Amino acid sequence: MPRKLSPNSPKIRYAVVGLGHIAQVAVLPAFAHAENSELGALVSDDPEKLEKLGRKYKVKARYSYDQYEECLSSGSVDAVYIALPNHLHREYSERAARAGVHVLCEKPMAVTEEDCLSMIRVAEENQVKLMVAYRLHFEEANLKAIELVQGGRLGDPRLFDSVFTMTVKKGDIRLNPRELGGGTLYDIGVYCINAVRNLYGAEPMEVMAFSANCGDERFEQCEETTSAILRFPGRERLASFTCSFGAADVSSYRVVGSKGELVMDPAYEYAGELKQRVTIDGRTRERTFPKRDQFAPELIGFSECILTGASPEPSGWEGLADVRVIRALYRSADSGQPVTLEPFVKADRPSLDQELRRPKVKEPELVNTEAPSE
Amino acid sequence: MPRKLSPNSPKIRYAVVGLGHIAQVAVLPAFAHAENSELGALVSDDPEKLEKLGRKYKVKARYSYDQYEECLSSGSVDAVYIALPNHLHREYSERAARAGVHVLCEKPMAVTEEDCLSMIRVAEENQVKLMVAYRLHFEEANLKAIELVQGGRLGDPRLFDSVFTMTVKKGDIRLNPRELGGGTLYDIGVYCINAVRNLYGAEPMEVMAFSANCGDERFEQCEETTSAILRFPGRERLASFTCSFGAADVSSYRVVGSKGELVMDPAYEYAGELKQRVTIDGRTRERTFPKRDQFAPELIGFSECILTGASPEPSGWEGLADVRVIRALYRSADSGQPVTLEPFVKADRPSLDQELRRPKVKEPELVNTEAPSE
Numbered sequence: 001m002p003r004k005l006s007p008n009s010p011k012i013r014y015a016v017v018g019l020g021h022i023a024q025v026a027v028l029p030a031f032a033h034a035e036n037s038e039l040g041a042l043v044s045d046d047p048e049k050l051e052k053l054g055r056k057y058k059v060k061a062r063y064s065y066d067q068y069e070e071c072l073s074s075g076s077v078d079a080v081y082i083a084l085p086n087h088l089h090r091e092y093s094e095r096a097a098r099a100g101v102h103v104l105c106e107k108p109m110a111v112t113e114e115d116c117l118s119m120i121r122v123a124e125e126n127q128v129k130l131m132v133a134y135r136l137h138f139e140e141a142n143l144k145a146i147e148l149v150q151g152g153r154l155g156d157p158r159l160f161d162s163v164f165t166m167t168v169k170k171g172d173i174r175l176n177p178r179e180l181g182g183g184t185l186y187d188i189g190v191y192c193i194n195a196v197r198n199l200y201g202a203e204p205m206e207v208m209a210f211s212a213n214c215g216d217e218r219f220e221q222c223e224e225t226t227s228a229i230l231r232f233p234g235r236e237r238l239a240s241f242t243c244s245f246g247a248a249d250v251s252s253y254r255v256v257g258s259k260g261e262l263v264m265d266p267a268y269e270y271a272g273e274l275k276q277r278v279t280i281d282g283r284t285r286e287r288t289f290p291k292r293d294q295f296a297p298e299l300i301g302f303s304e305c306i307l308t309g310a311s312p313e314p315s316g317w318e319g320l321a322d323v324r325v326i327r328a329l330y331r332s333a334d335s336g337q338p339v340t341l342e343p344f345v346k347a348d349r350p351s352l353d354q355e356l357r358r359p360k361v362k363e364p365e366l367v368n369t370e371a372p373s374e
Numbered sequence: 375m376p377r378k379l380s381p382n383s384p385k386i387r388y389a390v391v392g393l394g395h396i397a398q399v400a401v402l403p404a405f406a407h408a409e410n411s412e413l414g415a416l417v418s419d420d421p422e423k424l425e426k427l428g429r430k431y432k433v434k435a436r437y438s439y440d441q442y443e444e445c446l447s448s449g450s451v452d453a454v455y456i457a458l459p460n461h462l463h464r465e466y467s468e469r470a471a472r473a474g475v476h477v478l479c480e481k482p483m484a485v486t487e488e489d490c491l492s493m494i495r496v497a498e499e500n501q502v503k504l505m506v507a508y509r510l511h512f513e514e515a516n517l518k519a520i521e522l523v524q525g526g527r528l529g530d531p532r533l534f535d536s537v538f539t540m541t542v543k544k545g546d547i548r549l550n551p552r553e554l555g556g557g558t559l560y561d562i563g564v565y566c567i568n569a570v571r572n573l574y575g576a577e578p579m580e581v582m583a584f585s586a587n588c589g590d591e592r593f594e595q596c597e598e599t600t601s602a603i604l605r606f607p608g609r610e611r612l613a614s615f616t617c618s619f620g621a622a623d624v625s626s627y628r629v630v631g632s633k634g635e636l637v638m639d640p641a642y643e644y645a646g647e648l649k650q651r652v653t654i655d656g657r658t659r660e661r662t663f664p665k666r667d668q669f670a671p672e673l674i675g676f677s678e679c680i681l682t683g684a685s686p687e688p689s690g691w692e693g694l695a696d697v698r699v700i701r702a703l704y705r706s707a708d709s710g711q712p713v714t715l716e717p718f719v720k721a722d723r724p725s726l727d728q729e730l731r732r733p734k735v736k737e738p739e740l741v742n743t744e745a746p747s748e
Binding site for chain 2: 206209212214215224242254258
């Protein structure tokens with residue numbers, strides 16, 4: 001159910017920090033559909049991006065990274081949307097928080113658990129809201145999948161399996177070394193981890209991963225492929241996924257329960273429709289969900305929290321819940337040993353209450369950036 | 375291409391040893407479609423099965439297990455089809471071989487590598503043929519999949535992922551302890567392992583598995599679910615699969631290459647149609663393969679080898695190639711450690727040359743047996 005805001009509500013004014021591909025194709029266009037949010041400033045080191053995108057979106061407040069403090073203290077920005085490389089999430093989030101500016105940060109939240117915890121603490125200390133931009137937490141197909149599984153329609157959910165792959169171009173930021181947040185798990189594995197955690201409504205207790213590399217020069221600084229197995233507590237169950245930067249586009253997951261099966265394929269896309277196939281007691285039902293703007297709902301949801309004082313969800317804890325699994329999987333892939341995770345509690349789970357629908361955006365012309373994959 | 379035998383060829387006379395579910399629904403009916411093969415004897419300890427099935431299939435030579443030697447030395451049996459519980463494969467195969475009777479043995483070939491090697495040696499010493507009953511090595515959809523992947527249509531194959539699940543009933547033989555060949559890997563994991571070995575045309579070098587158990591009394595003696603990751607050499611690539619006895623029916627695999635994706639879903643069935651979906655450069659083609667008799671082709675192929683002196687394929691080495699991976703995966707699941715495999719060479723791979731098409735069989739009335747799963 002789309003939530004309604006009072007037409008008299010003020011709008012939350014955002015600075016979009018980082019004007020790479022995702023900012024240009026998804027974040028900037030989303031403001032047109034986010035009725036309680038306003039694009040107030042642009043931050044980038046590329047004068048051409050600032051000039052062209054500033055003109056296109058009628059944003060006069062344009063800043064370089066050196067002028068970030070100036071932007072934050074200008075008084076014309078209530079929140080930032082952090083669309084920077086992963087290793088800069090923490091610094092730019094905390095600087096905003098310290099300036100009293102609310103933070104909506106792209107996933108993965110940060111590179112390490114320490115980064116995530118620090119971001120949560122600094123936001124709390126400065127009494128600003130912090131949200132991690134999991135677009136699928138507002139998206140109908142995925143929320144319906146969670147409802148279906150959690151509602152017991154498949155019986156007892158016994159396994160999850162997912163494949164998320166793309167052919168990343170040489171030189172793309174996703175191929176950065178791991179300490180900069182490069183690698184398959186930070187960029188796409190995070191979707192698989194987030195999906196199964198919320199479909200199961202549980203946190204993994206033990207994980208194992210193998211990484212592989214075909215040896216292409218593209219993959220000099222990070223792995224090409226990682227396959228992972230996660231063990232969940234309670235009525236013990238497993239989950240597995242494989243993510244790769246070296247294979248054709250696949251974005252799919254399946255949950256198999258004692259009574260039936262749910263397949264999402266495509267499952268994780270923002271640039272196309274999503275498809276759901278549910279088989280229960282041998283009867284199959286298929287449904288296609290149209291391409292929608294998955295970023296405006298994040299802006300609307302976060303702005304609403306700022307306006308009403310509510311706690312944003314997906315919170316920093318949700319971001320941390322995934323980062324700690326990513327890090328455990330890399331420890332496992334590096335050491336060749338399974339890794340046990342400390343117990344972790346996350347009571348709030350995404351539900352259909354969070355659903356928001358906005359029409360798809362038109363693909364904009366790109367300024368000094370390109371799609372990450374072929 | 376179906377192979378033609380001379381109409382004057384004699385027929386190979388089989389004793390079917392073990393009259394459980396698979397023998398009744400698939401092996402016995404297949405003789406009607408196996409023009410070079412003849413059902414010559416039945417071996418079981420259940421007098422009602424011997425009587426009713428003997429009458430139905432007009433087989434007068436009926437033996438208890440105590441009379442197995444009598445059956446083998448009767449002079450009216452050229453070959454046995456071993457459809458016994460997994461832990462009896464070795465003994466009954468070797469006894470046949472020692473009596474000069476050829477052996478067609480159900481998969482998995484046996485419980486241990488030692489069993490497999492002994493079966494191969496005893497068959498050689500006694501100059502009888504030995505084949506392992508991998509029905510999909512004669513089946514169009516799966517052979518086309520191998521041809522497609524091996525022919526480079528998907529580009530470089532970068533990953534394999536499979537899910538094979540069913541809800542096994544309490545008391546079924548599949549739930550036996552592992553030393554009797556019970557457990558998910560022996561019964562259904564073997565399909566995933568065999569599929570990826572032949573799709574990649576390679577043998578895994580390192581494997582890792584997690585097993586899980588929901589705690590149902592059904593799973594007191596073996597695991598409910600196993601998830602596995604396999605690492606293959608060369609242009610390093612991974613494969614993963616999950617098999618479970620505690621989840622609704624799924625039988626699916628996917629190969630993702632640098633240029634496209636192949637999905638088989640269902641992939642491993644003999645009791646229904648198989649479906650293939652191929653997406654290359656963004657264009658998708660779907661094809662359904664009708665339900666066929668997958669057992670007559672095994673009989674025809676094996677009888678042909680006996681008649682012509684050719685070497686049967688899938689051979690004992692093919693059976694061993696899977697059993698050694700199963701055992702390595704269980705060692706890994708038990709120890710929590712990855713397991714390295716010795717190099718192993720298997721030059722002969724299934725190809726469309728082996729394809730044989732026969733019409734589907736009618737589901738027969740069952741005698742003192744039932745389907746293993748719900």
